[in-house]
């Protein structure tokens with residue numbers, strides 16, 4: 404019997420496993436891909452606080468420090484947001500996740516890579532392909548948008564098309580200012596969404612688009628059009644990946660009996676921007692620590708995970724409510740126009756005001772991790 408079984412071996416699952424492993428428990432991670440993050444399917448943009456939590460520097464993970472965000476809004480607005488150094492990075496998730504897997508092996512976590520969870524028999528049994536069965540005292544669902552355990556225990560995990568982000572992204576070789584991120588909100592490239600170029604270095608970028616589902620649009624064509632425009636038609640595509648993201652409210656209960664839900668599986672993505680890395684690792688760490696401390700008898704209930712995440716859940720719910728009002732392009736463009744205009748104006752008067760606010764918010768998460776590490780009740 405394992406102490407903890409984690410289904411999904413990407414960012415949220417791996418961080419959950421690594422933090423739980425600090426308590427020297429018997430842990431298994433099941434991941435259906437042999438290499439969970441290949442090819443790249445994420446813009447890989449994170450804040451410096453997320454980088455700190457991920458120990459990007461200690462892990463020698465390549466990072467590109469962004470100094471400016473250029474935002475185009477229809478019909479012809481352009482916003483330039485200057486950033487102080489070391490605020491936003493484009494990291495290399497392939498490198499990072501390979502490292503996390505290596506560390507998981509060193510910590511004696513049983514990694515079932517290239518294996519799929521087929522069935523969950525409550526309360527403890529996981530059945531994998533080849534009919535292999537394993538049991539775990541605590542189960543962590545880190546399966547991303549599929550929320551496979553949630554689905555099997557009867558939680559309504561269905562997402563309406565309007566609550567799904569439909570994305571396509573390519574790794575592209577092209578010359579571009581490596582210090583400048585570019586985003587194009589709304590038409591003509593990304594109606595009810597945005598297109599992005601996040602530079603990895605001066606010759607390589609993640610170029611993608613993400614739009615709200617249910618629109619009858621050819622996303623491949625829109626993506627091609629944006630790549631051509633932003634690279635001035637000088638580019639070479641290395642890889643392309645399509646993926647979906649939950650752009651919805653978090654699950655009401657992210658703790659259910661002996662099951663914890665983390666990352667995209669718990670729908671912890673920001674429904675306005677699609678950013679999910681920070682919440683994936685934050686929830687993964689809290690869930691891993693909670694499960695391990697519970698097994699060790701250092702805490703009496705798994706509910707502490709829900710309590711520590713509740714503010715974040717409420718905030719995402721609020722964003723979702725506001726975002727749901729933007730039902731057409733006119734409302735969408737008007738709202739984001741106003742939003743970016745406000746940020747740029749405030750930043751002109753108080754440089755870095757907005758970045759510092761985000762930093763303060765994320766620092767609260769660092770404190771929560773420290774709090775959970777140290778409690779013993």
Ligand SMILES: Cc1cc2nc3c(=O)[nH]c(=O)nc-3n(C[C@H](O)[C@H](O)[C@H](O)COP(=O)(O)OP(=O)(O)OC[C@H]3O[C@@H](n4cnc5c(N)ncnc54)[C@H](O)[C@@H]3O)c2cc1C
Pocket residue numbers: 410411412413414415416433434435436439444445446447448449518519520521545546547548549551570571572611646647648665666667668672677678679680681683
């Ligand atoms: C195109 C795109 C760009 C993005 N860009 C950014 C960005 O720049 N910044 C940002 O903050 N966020 C970004 N995000 C969001 C971010 O990538 C996700 O929120 C984050 O990766 C979620 O991590 P996760 O571990 O929770 O889920 P996932 O990464 O979805 O991992 C779930 C894992 O579970 C595995 N799995 C699923 N079912 C099973 C099963 N039955 N058996 C075994 N394994 C299973 C899957 O193979 C997968 O590896 C982007 C998302 C997309 C789609």
